[in-house]
Amino acid sequence: MTTGTTSGSARPQDARRQLITEHVLARGTSTVAELSELTKVSVMTVHRDLDELARRGVLRRFRGGVSALPSTVFESNLDYRLGVNVAEKEAIARAACALVEPGMSVMLDDSTTALALARLLVDQQPLTVVTNARRVVDVFAGRDGIRLIALGGEYSHTHDSFLGVPCVEAVDALSVDMVLVSTSAMDARMTYHQEQDVVLVKRAMLASGTRKVLLMDRTKLARTALHRLAPVGDFDHLVVDAGIGGELLGELRERTDVRVADTV
Incomplete structure (x- = not known):
């Protein structure tokens, strides 16, 4: 598990959140640990990303992970569409x-x-x-x-x-x-x-x-x-x-x- 930001490999914030969104949408659910490994940033950073994505209505949080909202919800969300x-x-x-x-x-x-x-x-x-x-x-x-x-x-x-x-x-x-x-x-x-x-x-x-x-x-x-x-x-x-x-x-x-x- 990645516990800190990996120098040179961390993605810019918007690109990282887009990557997280696409990963979860493709699989339906994901864990914080899995997303930390995927994005090469700390668990704490992933938690902040997920909080923001949930606030925007793109993803849904649950204990230890995140799930995709129905496509009719996230595809209408402007913040999601702006990054696609x-x-x-x-x-x-x-x-x-x-x-x-x-x-x-x-x-x-x-x-x-x-x-x-x-x-x-x-x-x-x-x-x-x-x-x-x-x-x-x-x-x-x-x-x-x-x-x-x-x-x-x-x-x-x-x-x-x-x-x-x-x-x-x-x-x-x-x-x-x-x-x-x-x-x-x-x-x-x-x-x-x-x-x-x-x-x-x-x-x-x-x-x-x-x-x-x-x-x-x-x-x-x-x-x-x-x-x-x-x-x-x-x-x-x-x-x-x-x-x-x-x-x-x-x-x-x-x-x-x-x-x-x-x-x-």
């Missing part, structure tokens, strides 16, 4: 950014891929940005040349965004040039999400846009979830990373314009 497939999301954001022209009005959802895109769009001035995501609001707030419209509603700590009937009604009052969204799952024909409140907001967003863009990394492909969101063919563009399989790519291209983003 970062390079792929940034590549997708770069490709999607090319679709946006100065002077447009765009609506961004509360996905982490849309957040990555927001950081690139600050230079596409002038621009009108509509969003229900608090962190996207933070990106654009106070920026010259940006008209920012924040969608209200019931605050969701899990998503760090605003949802519910007030949000849907706010979206319904608007019409934008382009809506850019992501979701948790899709197959060759349909997109899905595991949460009803999220689906209702995303559907309203899609109905408000002249052009609709779907942003999806490969981990969300060839999967389904409880609620149907919209057919793939309803989107004008689909932006995916280069990890997509060839057969699925061919099927998707029969239904919409697909742009494959290379990870640098």
Whole structure:
């Protein structure tokens, strides 16, 4: 058992916690001793990591170890999503950014891929940005040349965004040039999400846009979830990373314009 931090082998905190999360999700449960050996840090450090991951709602603590929460819980958690497939999301954001022209009005959802895109769009001035995501609001707030419209509603700590009937009604009052969204799952024909409140907001967003863009990394492909969101063919563009399989790519291209983003 590792009792102290091993010099040169300890991972940075965020990367270590991501490793712990992926290890537990793959196995269902794990012990503190096992995670200490895996990460090459002390048991005390692992305990602190697990306390934080439990606080975020990613994992569940029990005496001597930790277990995975149901996938519908941790996959919705923003803190978890922020640490997953970062390079792929940034590549997708770069490709999607090319679709946006100065002077447009765009609506961004509360996905982490849309957040990555927001950081690139600050230079596409002038621009009108509509969003229900608090962190996207933070990106654009106070920026010259940006008209920012924040969608209200019931605050969701899990998503760090605003949802519910007030949000849907706010979206319904608007019409934008382009809506850019992501979701948790899709197959060759349909997109899905595991949460009803999220689906209702995303559907309203899609109905408000002249052009609709779907942003999806490969981990969300060839999967389904409880609620149907919209057919793939309803989107004008689909932006995916280069990890997509060839057969699925061919099927998707029969239904919409697909742009494959290379990870640098």
